[in-house]
Amino acid sequence: xxxxxxxxxxxxxxxxxxxxxxxxxxxxxxxxxxxxxxxxxxxxxxxxxxxxxxxxxxxxxxxxxxxxxxxxxxxxxxxxxxxxxxxxxxxxxxxxxxxxxxxxxxxxxxxxxxxxxxxxxxxxxxxxxxxxxxxxxxxxxxxxxxxxxxxxxxxxxxxxxxxxxxxxxxxxxxxxxxxxxxxxxxxxxxxxxxxxxxxxxxxxxxxxxxxxxxxxxxxxxxxx
Numbered sequence: 393x394x395x396x397x398x399x400x401x402x403x404x405x406x407x408x409x410x411x412x413x414x415x416x417x418x419x420x421x422x423x424x425x426x427x428x429x430x431x432x433x434x435x436x437x438x439x440x441x442x443x444x445x446x447x448x449x450x451x452x453x454x455x456x457x458x459x460x461x462x463x464x465x466x467x468x469x470x471x472x473x474x475x476x477x478x479x480x481x482x483x484x485x486x487x488x489x490x491x492x493x494x495x496x497x498x499x500x501x502x503x504x505x506x507x508x509x510x511x512x513x514x515x516x517x518x519x520x521x522x523x524x525x526x527x528x529x530x531x532x533x534x535x536x537x538x539x540x541x542x543x544x545x546x547x548x549x550x551x552x553x554x555x556x557x558x559x560x561x562x563x564x565x566x567x568x569x570x571x572x573x574x575x576x577x578x579x580x581x582x583x584x585x586x587x588x589x590x591x592x593x594x595x596x597x598x599x600x601x602x603x604x605x606x607x608x609x610x611x612x613x614x615x616x
Contacts, residue, residue, distance in 0.1 A: 393438045393508065393547070394418045394568060398428040398454065399470070400446045408441065411497045416530055416546050418568060425449025432458055435567065437465050439504050442487075444471040452485055459486035466507035468500070518553040520600055521613030523592065525553050534592060544569050545588050552601070552611040561608040585609060 395412055399405040400423035409419045420435070422428055424447035432440060440458075444451035455467055466488045471478065474492040482490055488510075489503050518525040523534045530546060532539045541549065551568045552560065562581055569584065585601070593599045602610050 393550075394420070394436065395504070396428065396431055396435070396437045396440045396465075397421045398425070398440065398442045398446055398451065399423065400443070404443075408497070408500070411501070413543060415501060416543050416550075418547055418570065423447055425451070425454040428454050429457055429461075432463050432465060433461065439507055440465050440467045441500070441504075442467050442469050444469060444473070444482075452482060455482065455487050456485045466510070468503055468507065470495070518550070518556075520553055520556050520611050521598060523553075523600055523611075525550060534596065539591050541588070541591065544584060545591070548584055548588055549592070549611075552609065557610060557612045557614070559604050559608045559610045565609065 393416070395417050397405055397408050397412075397419060399408070399421070402423075405421050405423070409421055412419050420431060420437075422431060426448045428440070428442065428446075429449070431437075442451045442454060446454075449457070451469060451471070455469065458465070458467070467486065468489045468491060469482050469487045470491050470493060471482075472493045479490045488507055491500060491503065516527075518527065522536075523532070525532050527550065532541055532546070532549065548565065548569055551565065566581055569581070585603075589599075589601050593601055598613065598615070600611050600613060602612060604610065
């Protein structure tokens with residue numbers, strides 16, 4: 393899952409990024425409205441966390457422009473304002489939820505999961521053959537045996553399993569795993585894929601993760 397945080401308070405942005413990455417999200421950050429609109433149009437974010445008081449265009453203007461552009465990514469607004477009229481105004485502009493500062497990270501995380509469920513990210517078990525992934529508990533098993541994954545390995549596997557049987561281009565996988573400020577080495581995806589294969593396929597006769605030369609990767613229980 394990929395999240396965009398639009399927040400010009402660097403401490404708050406860093407706190408949210410750290411917390412969400414620990415919850416297996418890939419996180420991008422920007423501090424102004426113009427960049428928020430550009431990035432939202434260029435990337436397939438699952439949720440946008442948008443502060444009202446930011447540089448350039450204010451958060452309410454950003455929310456309105458995104459909806460005018462038919463960008464339907466769920467938006468959770470952050471603001472120090474707490475009146476009913478403020479909340480109603482933002483919801484009428486197209487925001488999906490509103491959180492008043494200060495707030496607890498656990499509450500924000502819960503609200504993110506609500507939006508994901510509302511927008512067809514079913515919290516159901518994902519399966520490919522005897523490989524099971526539970527998006528709610530972030531647990532993975534194969535043949536009944538628990539598999540321990542790093543955060544990025546988990547994100548990679550979840551994306552593959554949500555698109556099982558489809559060949560996913562390397563570029564799309566890199567966009568899911570890495571945030572903007574991370575330098576993407578030419579072979580880093582291959583490294584993560586090797587690690588994932590070692591954990592998922594090494595001890596099993598049927599190999600689920602498959603490589604298609606010059607096309608990308610897929611996960612499937614079909615035999616080649």
